[in-house]
Amino acid sequence: MSAFRYRTTALAATTTAVLALALTACGGDSGAGTRAEGPASKSAHSAAKSAQGTAAKDDAPAGEDGGAKGGAAAKTPVTAKGGTTGSASTPLCTTEDVRISAATQDGPPYTHLVLTAKNTSGHRCEMKGFPQIQFLESHKQNIPSVARSRPEAPVVLDAGAPAYALVKLSDGGADEDVEPVTAFAVWLQGGDGQATVRAPGAEGVAVDPATYKTGYWTYELRNGADDF
Template sequence: MSTIRNRATLLAATTTAMLALALTACGQDGTGTKTSGPDTGGAPQAASSGTTARNAGNAKDSGTTGGSTGAKKSTGSGSGSDAAAGSGSGTGSGKASGSTPVCTTKDVAISAAYQGGPPYTHIVLTAKNTSGHSCRMNGFPEIQFLESHRENVPAVAKSKPGAPVVLAAGAPAYALVRLSDGGKDEDTEPVTAFSVMIQGGSGLATVRAPGADGIAVDSAKWATGYWTHELRNGADDF
């Protein structure tokens, strides 16, 4: 009997120990879930969400910057076009003519030729730019035909051009000059060479008169036109 009671006691103690061990393994609340420490099972997911949000924000910022840069580039291009359009305008041409130096007698080669047939009452002066750079022909040629008449030949107002006469390198300008009326009873004097000055420019050019015997001039009738790019019917008829 004693042996049976001892076995029963041992069995009960063993069962109690096994039950306690099982409870310890499963947790204090007996549900199989650990409750002794904080729950960290959701932390990786939270971190992942934060990273995603930051990445999205960075992507948004990057897109905005790119758009801004694109807009600036576009604006720069437009400004360049406007600047280009402004530089090709009439203002540029005005500056070019205004800043072009006045031709001097060293810049041009001046020659004279008869205009029309007998009685050779007119000659044409040609001033060709030989300087290699642009220059401006001011006003009309200041001509002195005779030593005895020191005044310049007067100009005809209607022949004045509407714009400055700017000569590119190698380009010519012209001026029509009346010598006389061609009348038999005119008081004319022979001229084989005469002097020409350019208004506003320095120097004096000596021009050989056309023809073997020179030209016949009448101080009561002579007149000169303004320098022009070409002779014009009407404006240069006098």
């Protein structure tokens, strides 16, 4: 009996010591002691921090760019052809993106045309600079532009939106050396392709190579800037 009681007492002492160690390791003491973390507890602590970070990110309010407020946009601009445009978000319009038509302004005499370029592409694009126009086979150079008609900001067209450019044909004088034009070629700065534009009227328009000029593309024709 004494041997059995000795083994029972020893077993109880050992169990008490193990429980004390376990409580110490788990921070069972409510006092401000320093707790050492072993590999297992560090792993659990890291997992908890990761879960908290994920929850905070999911709860963050979204900004206009689709990311968290204060963060940089993660979107990469894409052109209509599938390529990136770097820092610019809008591709340049090409002659495949717009439909260009011509109408006389005022008159007679008809001294000016208004070119209208309507965006038919289904995506936004920028009308850069001024239309590059060749009226005559005998004059292969593009007609000159009028600097004061340049708009202050880039002309970016939404799908279906138009841009305008005023084009001077002549001074309307009887003594001018004019030539008839029934159709002419237009290129867009920075864009691909050539557009053939039909001149208005059954007989076309009269063009004087000594005086013709073109204005820049604008959202609307402006008095003063487009008077030339």
